Amino acid sequence: PLCSNNNPYASFGATLARDEEQNLWSTPHDVTHTEADDDRVLYNMIVVRNQLDKDSEEWQKLNYDIYTLRQTRKEVRSRWKHILEDLGFQKEADSLLSVTKLSIISDSQNMGKARDILLKLSEETNIFPTSWELSERYLFVVDRLIALDAADEFFKMASIMYPKRPGGERVDDSQKAPQC
Secondary structure, three states, rough: OOOOOOOOOOOOHHHHHHHHOOOOOOOOOOHHHHHOOOHHHHHHHHHHHHHHOOHHHHHHHHHHHHHHHHHHHHHHHHHHHHHHHEEEEEOOOOHHOOOOOOOOOHHHHHHHHHHHHHHHHHHEEEEOOOOOOOHHHHHHHHHHHHHHOOHHHHHHHHHHHOOOHHHHHOOOOOOOOOOO
16 A cells, blocks of 8 residues: 555645645635635635746736735734733634634624724724725624623724824834833
C-alpha cells in the first residue's frame, strides 16, 4: 500500500493550498464564504484573477487588490477582537466573531437596534476603514453583543480605542485615551 498510487494523502498539500486560496475570511473549509455580498465580490476577484496569465499587469493588480482586501478584513476583525478581549470576552472573542450561513439573529426585535449600533460604529469611530462597506457579518456580532447586554460598552470602548478623527486618520497608541 505504501508504494501504490492509492495514497489518500498524496494531494493533501495541493488541497490545502486550494482551500487557502478560496478562504475568503479566516476559517478554512468553511463553505459559507460566498453567502454575503462582500464575500461574493472577493470570490469574483479571485475567479477573474485565476483566469489571467500570472505575468500580466491585470493579474498583478487583481492579486494586489485581493491581498489588500484580505488584510483590511483581518485588521477590522483584529480591532473587534481586541475590544471584545478588553471587555472581558477573552475566551469568547473568536466565537462571537464567527459568522456562517447557519448563524441566526437571536431576536428579530434586536435587528433595528443592531443596525443602529453598527451604523453608529461606522460613523462615529474608526473601527472600520473609511472605504469599508458595512458587512452583514458584523450585524450578527452586534446582535450577539445586544443579547449579552454588552453592545453599549462595546461602542464606548470602540469610541475610546478608535475615535473618529478629521480626515479619517487613525490614532496611534501614544495618542489613545487611557483605557478604563
